Amino acid sequence: MRMGKQTVVFENPPTIFETASTVGKKEGEGPLAKEFDVILEDDYYGESSWEKAESKMQEETAQLALSKAKLKESDVNFILAGDLLNQCVGAHYAMRDMNIPFLGLYGACSTMAESMMIGSMLISGGCADNALCVTSSHYCSAEKQYRYPLEYGGQRAPSAQWTVTGSGAAVLKKDGDGPYIKAVTTGKIIDMGINDVNNMGGAMAGAAADTLTALFRDTGTHPEDYDVIVTGDLATVGSDVLCELMDIDGYNIYPKHKDCGKMIFDIKGQDVHAGGSGCGCCGSVFCGHIFKELKRGNIKRMILMATGALMNPQLLFQGETIPSIAHALIIDTEKVM
Amino acid sequence: MRMGKQTVVFENPPTIFETASTVGKKEGEGPLAKEFDVILEDDYYGESSWEKAESKMQEETAQLALSKAKLKESDVNFILAGDLLNQCVGAHYAMRDMNIPFLGLYGACSTMAESMMIGSMLISGGCADNALCVTSSHYCSAEKQYRYPLEYGGQRAPSAQWTVTGSGAAVLKKDGDGPYIKAVTTGKIIDMGINDVNNMGGAMAGAAADTLTALFRDTGTHPEDYDVIVTGDLATVGSDVLCELMDIDGYNIYPKHKDCGKMIFDIKGQDVHAGGSGCGCCGSVFCGHIFKELKRGNIKRMILMATGALMNPQLLFQGETIPSIAHALIIDTEKVM
DSSP: OEEOSSEEEOSSOOEEEEEEEEEOTTGGGSTTGGGOSEEOSSTTTTSSSHHHHHHHHHHHHHHHHHHHTTOOGGGOOOEEEEESSGGGHHHHHHHTTSOSOEEEBOOGGGHHHHHHHHHHHHHHTTSOSEEEEEEEEOHHHHHHHHSOOGGGOOOOOTTOOEEOOEEEEEEEESSSSOOEEEEEEOOOOEEOSOOOTTOHHHHHHHHHHHHHHHHHHHHTOOGGGSSEEEESSOHHHHHHHHHHHHHHTTOOOTTTEEEHHHHSSOTTTTTOTTOEESHHHHHHIIIIIIHHHHHHTSOSEEEEEEEEEOOOHHHHHTTOOOEEEEEEEEEESSSOO | OEEOSSEEEOSSOOEEEEEEEEEOTTGGGSTTGGGOSEEOSSTTTTSSSHHHHHHHHHHHHHHHHHHHTTOOGGGOOOEEEEESSGGGHHHHHHHTTSOSOEEEBOOGGGHHHHHHHHHHHHHHTTSOSEEEEEEEEOHHHHHHHHSOOGGGOOOOOTTOOEEOOEEEEEEEESSSSOOEEEEEEOOOOEEOSOOOTTOHHHHHHHHHHHHHHHHHHHHTOOGGGSSEEEESSOHHHHHHHHHHHHHHTTOOOTTTEEEHHHHSSOTTTTTOTTOEESHHHHHHIIIIIIHHHHHHTSOSEEEEEEEEEOOOHHHHHTTOOOEEEEEEEEEESSSOO
């Protein structure tokens, strides 16, 4: 184990052994449609509320990941999970029937990265042989909670993002053939002074730049060392801000940067304004598409960095700005750096 | 490192190096008053809202713990923090000015134990030299969010608990003279089918019994091996249920059991019905009183187990029951078991 200021580099990097993904109907009509395991036919998924539908989606995605990994519940050391709903009820109701030690996380849309980051530290430190990392978001439950009742039909700003209905689950294991989590960079909370709830990407870009700069500094690597640098859900506005901020810091990431919020939708054709957001955005795109790209050999070495906006509506009503965070992982198909 | 089904026993147990605690006015009039570092004079703490007061309390408690531990922000590897507010804004706004890698947790009232549990695993696994574990709750912000507007003056049920206004912060270090975190037992989510929001203690007792039984089973220890078994905030109703459930499982914990929710208030004299609750209950009682008892030698070997109820009001309105969790730590003033 080698530690930089914010980065832990693993001597025995854990493997991302299997993943599973589920998305909603709209996401299932987007450019990545064929990469997801399950596409929902409607937003209720047979439940009586959107919140219960989200929990069911998260539970079934977690179960699918275990089944693909040929693991029984009793084999799993830890679940690390969270979501956007108040008190993370998406995860809690999803996991209450699973007989597995549970660690609840809140990282907003950074949750997929946070869970894999803590999971990989527990495994590489000898505290676990495996971990199940899960997250979800749901357009309807999120809109209702963060913005307006859906029935109200509120007008959306051009910089606003569309919360992805989706869930991702990843099984990490101590031993395996990769892809490996080689290093993790834990973010600090960064507040750029932005208070526009319709510009989450802009608010999160500062945290993304801070963490990415820390990763390069701590590991002595550069953008050209990676096939791709994937952010969670900065969408169009935030992605532009991140690339510019990195440019000012002396890192040209323009040719390498991709964003899950831009990948999951046909931005113009699907009327999603700046693009996708939500824990389920990075969750489903990583566990659906990117994991397969690593397995297919199309990506060999990459950075996955998910970002989260850490406010709630009440604090914004009280005049507060939006603190944000970003967590990053270096993922590599080769075990040796 | 030795792993049981749910328990990790540390070969090099980390030290709880320093703690700090803050409580509200009412808690400062209770039986533990002289144990706390700071007692607030009023609920607003100079801020314009209860939420901002809670953040300020959490930030200042964290800073006080660092100052007592003689650590600069730049020396700290991780903050692990969370609270009860929607999207954990208590912690996020508290920690945004701290220049320290941040891991956000949600464990409801189990947060103090969850943060020290993950912190000790990161340290003993070689991923950190130290960690700052923090949590808080505030009576006014919690009542407003979970129950009724305070101005409404709602009647309280006899089994209802009183959310503690308080914060606890603990600095864990790799090397030190103890008290040591010798082992941690991670809880599973347990749902006893209780849907009475005025009986949180009862809802959480099942999770507490499940985790405590796992701890005894995994470590081969018994209640008589410990000076005291302290639960977070089961209060009077939940404590009785836990002791009875353990009795049925063959463990007599009656002579050893104490509960932070019963300790922090003069239950009858202060009109708090079943007793205290909230992340800040276990947080302030452990970081204020119990840590000092360990340092004074009055407690040599103990179990600290904090419990959390994982619902939100919306899911209860939708007819759901209350899933719960409990996380436990074995704390010992001697390094060798």
